[in-house]
Amino acid sequence: MACEKGNKIILKFDTEDDVAKALAKYIALHSGRFITEKGSFNVVLSGGTLIDTMRYLTQTPYKELVDWSKWSIFWLDERVVPLDHKDSNYKLAWDGFLSKVSIPEGHIYPINDKKSSPESAAEDYETRHRILVDKNILPLSDISGFPKFDLMLVGMGPDGHVASLFPNRPQRFEKERWVTYIKDSPKPPPPRITYTFPLINSSTEIAMVVTGAELANAVKDVLNNPKSNLPGAEVSAEGLLTWFLDKDAASKL
Numbered sequence: 283m284a285c286e287k288g289n290k291i292i293l294k295f296d297t298e299d300d301v302a303k304a305l306a307k308y309i310a311l312h313s314g315r316f317i318t319e320k321g322s323f324n325v326v327l328s329g330g331t332l333i334d335t336m337r338y339l340t341q342t343p344y345k346e347l348v349d350w351s352k353w354s355i356f357w358l359d360e361r362v363v364p365l366d367h368k369d370s371n372y373k374l375a376w377d378g379f380l381s382k383v384s385i386p387e388g389h390i391y392p393i394n395d396k397k398s399s400p401e402s403a404a405e406d407y408e409t410r411h412r413i414l415v416d417k418n419i420l421p422l423s424d425i426s427g428f429p430k431f432d433l434m435l436v437g438m439g440p441d442g443h444v445a446s447l448f449p450n451r452p453q454r455f456e457k458e459r460w461v462t463y464i465k466d467s468p469k470p471p472p473p474r475i476t477y478t479f480p481l482i483n484s485s486t487e488i489a490m491v492v493t494g495a496e497l498a499n500a501v502k503d504v505l506n507n508p509k510s511n512l513p514g515a516e517v518s519a520e521g522l523l524t525w526f527l528d529k530d531a532a533s534k535l
């Protein structure tokens with residue numbers, strides 16, 4: 283079932299497995315669309331359950347149909363730990379997705395794990411994005427002047443956080459930086475870097491992928507309360523924001 287609101291569409295499915303199947307189809311369709319239009323597909327991944335929900339992409343028919351050679355991968359947020367640490371979003375994505383498809387190694391942009399402080403890791407990640415803009419690998423949005431990704435895949439926590447932009451933390455109000463940091467994330471581990479809202483909201487397409495009954499209250503507040511103060515309510519896309527919900531997450535709508 284779908285309902286449209288402005289440049290937002292809300293898709294509700296019976297089960298998490300139905301969400302996973304629809305998500306794979308949606309990502310593959312956008313991959314084809316962007317590669318036809320511009321010759322490349324810049325994708326931003328989150329941590330959490332998202333990577334598992336992307337599982338059908340690594341299977342037939344998508345594994346064979348998608349032109350992985352044109353993909354580039356970035357991270358919406360990352361924990362400041364070594365890339366082979368169990369808490370690393372890069373490791374999560376590598377184990378569950380990237381190791382199973384053939385995206386060129388040079389198109390995968392994890393954080394620099396030699397930077398041991400969140401400040402220096404965020405500064406380094408932003409600088410590397412500025413270099414990609416200078417090389418015309420990443421375009422800038424004509425509207426915001428921030429880098430414009432083709433597709434961001436975003437999860438949400440039960441407290442309404444997205445990326446590592448939490449309620450009651452100042453990072454959600456950042457207006458200038460592309461990448462910022464947090465030393466005291468309420469969701470462990472505490473040191474993280476994260477894209478900021480002006481960067482997130484410059485994306486052409488955003489998929490909010492939210493499943494499970496523990497998300498029902500946050501989903502209700504973000505989607506049904508026009509005065510919601512949760513970070514999830516601040517997400518918008520320059521093109522279309524598509525919500526993928528299972529029955530449990532949508533149960534209070």
Ligand SMILES: O=C(O)[C@H](O)[C@@H](O)[C@H](O)[C@H](O)COP(=O)(O)O
Pocket residue numbers: 328329330331332358359360361371436437438439440443444445446469
């Ligand atoms: O590094 C992280 O912790 C994530 O990027 C984070 O923002 C995640 O997307 C949400 O917490 C949703 O997580 P779940 O999908 O596990 O609910």
